[in-house]
Amino acid sequence: MDKIPPSISVVIPTIGKPELIDAIESVLNQTVAVHEIFVCVDAGDAPALPSDDRIHVIMVGPGAGGNAARQAGISAATGELIALLDDDDLWDRDRLEMQLDLVGQDHTREWIATCRVRATAPDSTEIWPRRPISADERLTPYILRKESPVGGIGFIQASTLLFPRELALSVPFDTSLKHHQDIDWLIRVDRETPGLKVFQTDAALTQYTIGGVSVSSAIRAQSSIDWAVKSVKDDPRSLGDFILVSGSLYAARAGSPLTVLKAYWQGITKGRPGWASQIFALANFFRAFRWILRHPTQG
Numbered sequence: 001m002d003k004i005p006p007s008i009s010v011v012i013p014t015i016g017k018p019e020l021i022d023a024i025e026s027v028l029n030q031t032v033a034v035h036e037i038f039v040c041v042d043a044g045d046a047p048a049l050p051s052d053d054r055i056h057v058i059m060v061g062p063g064a065g066g067n068a069a070r071q072a073g074i075s076a077a078t079g080e081l082i083a084l085l086d087d088d089d090l091w092d093r094d095r096l097e098m099q100l101d102l103v104g105q106d107h108t109r110e111w112i113a114t115c116r117v118r119a120t121a122p123d124s125t126e127i128w129p130r131r132p133i134s135a136d137e138r139l140t141p142y143i144l145r146k147e148s149p150v151g152g153i154g155f156i157q158a159s160t161l162l163f164p165r166e167l168a169l170s171v172p173f174d175t176s177l178k179h180h181q182d183i184d185w186l187i188r189v190d191r192e193t194p195g196l197k198v199f200q201t202d203a204a205l206t207q208y209t210i211g212g213v214s215v216s217s218a219i220r221a222q223s224s225i226d227w228a229v230k231s232v233k234d235d236p237r238s239l240g241d242f243i244l245v246s247g248s249l250y251a252a253r254a255g256s257p258l259t260v261l262k263a264y265w266q267g268i269t270k271g272r273p274g275w276a277s278q279i280f281a282l283a284n285f286f287r288a289f290r291w292i293l294r295h296p297t298q299g
Helices: 020-028 066-076 095-103 139-144 165-170 181-192 218-231 236-253 257-270 275-294
Strands: 008-014 036-041 055-059 081-084 111-121 124-128 162-164 197-209
Touching (some): 008 020, 008 066, 020 036, 036 066, 055 066, 066 081, 066 181, 095 111, 095 162, 095 197, 139 181, 139 236, 162 165, 165 181, 181 218, 236 275, 257 275
Parallel strands (some): 008 081, 036 055, 111 197
Antiparallel strands (some): 081 162, 111 124, 111 162
């Protein structure tokens, strides 16, 4: 007799992006049928959706934030497992099937399944993460430490996640956060679940859409640093790497070389960053100057 797969509730937070319909269709086309889909709308109006009895709309906005939308869907779900998908990403047809095969007979609530992604920008596509997580590696250093100056090393993104619903009820998403929402949840799960297992498929089973470069403010760089100082505890290397990487990246996108230097100073005084994150921050220092040259009226 074939084994009956666990019931899966899919949670899609959305602000009503036009790509939402394609995201939902990628769920409906899975080789493993899902139990239900919660479209959690962080906007004033409910979008038009495909006709399917499994689709349910939860209004949480406007302005509640992605984590409020995710947790609302998780609270309403009746499936054994939760799968997350952002409204501008897509799943391959066998994404859930391959993750379930990898998890196998693990019936505890202390696991997370993820996969590699095709990180897609307007002019390029890369496979992330470049290096899979090791069997004995903790989740926090894997995500936050910078082992190479290039990107996408320890990358785990929300649209790849599958986990027991009980895990997210025990360690809920922080609904107050506006940035680093999925990273914050992952490191808190890692900290509060010593026996956590991480299953990661080698195949890239999700298309992750990289947003275009925007004029991020220097304030956002500092907000990112403040979150890290508060949330990344007892791991100076991970803290220092994250401050240099995230703070310098936001500052470079804002065209602020001075803010890059401020991020660098905070990284080396509040943590112990490695060589790769320092090179990455230096590159962002010059990237910020290039931004100014390309946008002389906004610099």
